[in-house]
Amino acid sequence: MSTPGSCNVGASKSNDDDVCEVAGKLEKMKTSEDNEDEEDVSVCANCGKEGANNVCNKCKKATYCNAACKKKHRHKHKKDCEEHLRLAAERAAELHDEELFKEPPSQYGDCPICFLRLPTLHTGWRYQTCCGKVICGGCSYAPVYDNQGNKVDKHKCPFCRTPDPITEEEANERDKKRMEAGDPIAIYNIGRNYYSGLCGYKQDYKKALELWHRAGELGYANAYNNIGYCYNSGRGVEVDKGKAKQYYEVAAMGGDSTARHNLGNNEVRVGNYDRALKHSMIAVRGGDSDSLVIIKGIYSKGHATKEDYTKGLQLYQEYMTDIKSEQRDKAAAADEMHRYY
Ligand SMILES: [Zn+2]
Numbered sequence: 079m080s081t082p083g084s085c086n087v088g089a090s091k092s093n094d095d096d097v098c099e100v101a102g103k104l105e106k107m108k109t110s111e112d113n114e115d116e117e118d119v120s121v122c123a124n125c126g127k128e129g130a131n132n133v134c135n136k137c138k139k140a141t142y143c144n145a146a147c148k149k150k151h152r153h154k155h156k157k158d159c160e161e162h163l164r165l166a167a168e169r170a171a172e173l174h175d176e177e178l179f180k181e182p183p184s185q186y187g188d189c190p191i192c193f194l195r196l197p198t199l200h201t202g203w204r205y206q207t208c209c210g211k212v213i214c215g216g217c218s219y220a221p222v223y224d225n226q227g228n229k230v231d232k233h234k235c236p237f238c239r240t241p242d243p244i245t246e247e248e249a250n251e252r253d254k255k256r257m258e259a260g261d262p263i264a265i266y267n268i269g270r271n272y273y274s275g276l277c278g279y280k281q282d283y284k285k286a287l288e289l290w291h292r293a294g295e296l297g298y299a300n301a302y303n304n305i306g307y308c309y310n311s312g313r314g315v316e317v318d319k320g321k322a323k324q325y326y327e328v329a330a331m332g333g334d335s336t337a338r339h340n341l342g343n344n345e346v347r348v349g350n351y352d353r354a355l356k357h358s359m360i361a362v363r364g365g366d367s368d369s370l371v372i373i374k375g376i377y378s379k380g381h382a383t384k385e386d387y388t389k390g391l392q393l394y395q396e397y398m399t400d401i402k403s404e405q406r407d408k409a410a411a412a413d414e415m416h417r418y419y
Pocket residue numbers: 122123124125126127142143144147
């Protein structure tokens with residue numbers, strides 16, 4: 079779905095190990111916990127002697143006193159070994175799904191001025207390069223007052239009252255400063271500039287990816303969605319649909335509704351309507367109205383019930399209740415740039 083585009087600033091360090099961070103996270107999800115019951119750990123599966131501590135290196139379930147016993151028993155153990163491995167894979171997939179389909183956090187949290195949930199739609203909020211706050215369209219549009227209650231002339235940050243940057247250079251300078259301070263949104267934005275080649279940046283997909291990896295590690299889930307998109311379409315990396323999916327999953331678990339939408343869409347394509355429905359419900363609750371269309375489609379093809387569709391509508395309504403405000407409506411009516419749903 080949505081891809082990176084538009085403006086901000088910077089330059090940065092690079093490192094290739096960033097990829098490992100996510101890979102590690104995914105690995106952890108796959109492997110944690112298991113066993114109990116099963117064979118007695120201290121008895122040799124071949125000769126029955128106690129004190130065996132040489133485990134089958136495949137399933138890690140059978141124990142032997144030594145390599146010789148292990149070898150002798152190999153033939154007998156083969157079937158059990160395969161079964162152990164199958165069960166372990168099944169359990170890992172279950173655990174993975176448990177994590178994947180958990181209700182994710184709201185990606186942007188609340189507006190620090192009106193305290194209402196920030197809309198998911200990116201035109202519904204604005205990132206301030208002065209203080210690093212994400213302010214809703216309603217509060218960005220509302221007049222700013224000084225300490226005496228006098229209306230301040232426009233173009234000041236509604237949160238910290240720093241005047242807006244006038245030139246592109248100034249804006250870029252501020253972004254850079256925030257990036258140096260480790261602000262994930264600034265890092266993400268600068269990555270976006272590299273990606274699009276806008277705002278005085280020379281297009282560089284690799285640089286964009288490096289920055290998005292950093293932003294992701296610092297907790298900005300949207301960055302992982304963009305990385306997933308790059309793997310999906312071969313921008314700056316070789317096309318790798320498997321990796322694309324992994325990054326979409328990490329992004330979705332971090333609350334990114336676009337990534338969640340992408341996952342739902344992919345499941346529809348391969349006919350996994352059950353999973354598609356689960357993803358789409360979460361995406362809808364996170365404000366992705368396109369996923370409501372997916373749910374409707376699944377329902378109209380007879381792969382979901384009317385209740386499912388009604389549930390989807392309800393979830394979207396809940397989201398709308400969270401984000402709706404008079405001030406935001408006013409802002410959106412005055413300027414399309416403030417549209418928030
Ligand atoms: Zn033995």
